[in-house]
Amino acid sequence: xxxxxxxxxxxxxxxxxxxxxxxxxxxxxxxxxxxxxxxxxxxxxxxxxxxxxxxxxxxxxxxxxxxxxxxxxxxxxxxxxxxxxxxxxxxxxxxxxxxxxxxxxxxxxxxxxxxxxxxxxxxxxxxxxxxxxxxxxxxxxxxxxxxxxxxxxxxxxxxxxxxxxxxxxxxxxxxxxxxxxxxxxxxxxxxxxxxxxxxxxxxxxxxxxxxxxxxxxxxxxxxxxxxxxxxxxxxxxxxxxxxxxxxxxxxxxxxxxxxxxxxxxxxxxxxxxxxxxxxxxxxxxxxxxxxxxxxxxxxxxxxxxxxxxxxxxxxxxxxxxxxxxxxxxxxxxxxxxxxxxxxxxxxx
Numbered sequence: 294x295x296x297x298x299x300x301x302x303x304x305x306x307x308x309x310x311x312x313x314x315x316x317x318x319x320x321x322x323x324x325x326x327x328x329x330x331x332x333x334x335x336x337x338x339x340x341x342x343x344x345x346x347x348x349x350x351x352x353x354x355x356x357x358x359x360x361x362x363x364x365x366x367x368x369x370x371x372x373x374x375x376x377x378x379x380x381x382x383x384x385x386x387x388x389x390x391x392x393x394x395x396x397x398x399x400x401x402x403x404x405x406x407x408x409x410x411x412x413x414x415x416x417x418x419x420x421x422x423x424x425x426x427x428x429x430x431x432x433x434x435x436x437x438x439x440x441x442x443x444x445x446x447x448x449x450x451x452x453x454x455x456x457x458x459x460x461x462x463x464x465x466x467x468x469x470x471x472x473x474x475x476x477x478x479x480x481x482x483x484x485x486x487x488x489x490x491x492x493x494x495x496x497x498x499x500x501x502x503x504x505x506x507x508x509x510x511x512x513x514x515x516x517x518x519x520x521x522x523x524x525x526x527x528x529x530x531x532x533x534x535x536x537x538x539x540x541x542x543x544x545x546x547x548x549x550x551x552x553x554x555x556x557x558x559x560x561x562x563x564x565x566x567x568x569x570x571x572x573x574x575x576x577x578x579x580x581x582x583x584x585x586x587x588x589x590x591x592x593x594x595x596x597x598x599x600x601x602x603x604x605x606x607x608x609x610x611x612x613x614x615x616x617x618x619x620x621x622x623x624x625x626x627x628x629x630x631x632x633x634x635x636x637x638x639x640x641x
Contacts, residue, residue, distance in 0.1 A: 296437040296467045299408050303381045307468065308496045310509075310524030310545060311344025311383060312538045314531040315352035316370060317585055318362070320599045326362055328369060333594055333638040335373040338531075340634060341627065342538035344524070345383030346370055347411055349398070351447065352528040352582060355389060356601040364401055371405045385439060385526070389413040392428050399435040409437040409467055411526070415448040425452075426459045433465035439526070440469040442482055442500070446578050449473065457485025461495055470526045471508075472500025480513070487515035497522045502529040502568045506561035509544035510553055521548065528581070529568050532588040535627040540564075563622050570614035573607070580608040587615060592631040594638070 296304065316338070319330035338346060348370045349363055357363050367386055374382045386402035388395045388410040399410050412432055417425055432438055440460055443449030449472075460466060471482045479501060486495050492515070499508035499522045513520040530537045540560065547553045571588060573580035583606045586598035598606065619626060 294403050294436045296409075296465055299437065299467075300381060303383055303408065304467070306344055307383050308523060310496075310522075310541060312342065312524060312530055312534065312541050313345035313347050313383065313385065313498070313526040314338050314343055314534055314537075315350045315526065315528040316346050316348045317531050317582070317589065317595075318353050318357060318366065318601070319595055320597075320601070322597060322599065324599050324601060324603070326365065327596065329639060329641060330595055331366065331369050332373045333635075334589070335370050336377050336638040337594060337631065337634070338534055339374060339378050339380070339382060340638070341534040341630070343382070343530075343534055345385060345526075346374065347385045347387065347526055349402075350387035350411055350413075351443075352531055352585065353387065354582060354601050358389075360601060363398065364405070367402060367405050367407065371407065375406075383408055385409050385411050387411050387413060388432060390416045392431055395428070395432050396435055399432050403436050407436075409439050411439045411441050411470060413441050413443060414450065414452075415443060418450050422453070422456050422459070425456060426463075429460055429466075430463050433463045437465050437467045438463070439467060439498070442469065442471050442473045442478065444472055444474040446474070447581070451478065452481070454481040454484040454488070457482045458488040459485075461486045461489035461491040466491075466495055468496040468498055468523075470498045470500040471522070472502070474501055474503050476504075479508075483513045483515055483520045487517035487520060490517060492517055492520050496524075498524055498526040500526055502527055502572060503565050503574070504561070505529065505564050505568070506540070506544065506557070509541065510547050510557070512548075528585060529564075529571060532571060532585050533567075533626050535630045536625050563625065567618040567622060567625060570611065570618045573611050575610070575614070576608040580606065580611045583607050584611055584615065587612065592628055593635050594631065
């Protein structure tokens with residue numbers, strides 16, 4: 294599948310910038326897939342205004358693969374999105390592992406109607422730059438690819454500006470999720486894409502959950518001209534998604550304005566403060582998935598915060614940290630929106 298096969302309006306929307314939540318995994322108390330609540334999450338994101346869904350990614354839990362859930366979870370999201378709304382949704386599937394596994398996952402995603410894969414490279418630690426580029430090119434021969442610069446705290450590896458230049462020269466690359474949680478590394482991606490002359494073809498998506506608002510507002514200068522982040526493909530945006538859609542709209546408007554309102558700039562630290570609680574930054578992100586689950590549990594979208602691994606849960610003090618950001622930033626939650634629609638989303 295070539296990027297030119299993506300519906301033109303959908304590709305244009307992706308390049309202009311979307312809210313793309315990283316889709317969580319709904320489990321029951323026995324840690325088995327809960328299809329009813331899995332569907333409810335997809336319906337929530339669509340009704341909240343998300344432009345796309347990223348499924349089978351870190352927030353969905355990489356262990357779905359060892360538990361036979363990769364295809365069923367991708368299938369539920371694709372079928373639910375198609376049945377729930379006539380609005381086209383950008384469907385992105387996570388693809389990980391060595392080349393054989395990543396190719397198989399790309400083929401599965403393509404068969405299920407996904408538009409692109411978000412390609413994780415953590416399994417190739419220790420590989421040479423040539424090997425990394427060839428791996429990416431092999432997957433791109435199957436499907437459009439979105440690169441993924443994952444932070445080292447959760448399994449990523451440092452990647453040079455030269456790597457990103459070579460990656461950006463792969464014709465079937467349509468985007469990069471920039472999530473190193475490091476400003477120098479973020480600039481390396483922009484330098485690489487600019488050096489490849491690919492700033493128009495490749496959409497930059499922030500995955501820097503610690504710097505969301507400023508990533509979405511600020512221009513970046515390069516020798517090839519101005520670069521900007523189009524939108525966000527974020528684990529953080531799997532919760533409080535409706536305000537995230539409103540936030541992206543404000544950021545887009547600010548890009549066209551002669552000055553940025555200080556109230557919007559102040560949201561950068563507020564959103565980062567919320568992210569620190571949800572992602573458990575105080576404990577090196579141990580409770581990152583459980584923290585997002587806890588917010589969704591409080592809203593009623595999930596029945597509990599269960600993860601595939603019983604050892605994954607909130608860290609000591611994390612629940613209190615979530616309480617604190619609820620109190621401090623009530624305008625950033627969408628509890629009322631969820632409450633008004635929850636029964637409809639949970640209907641079979």
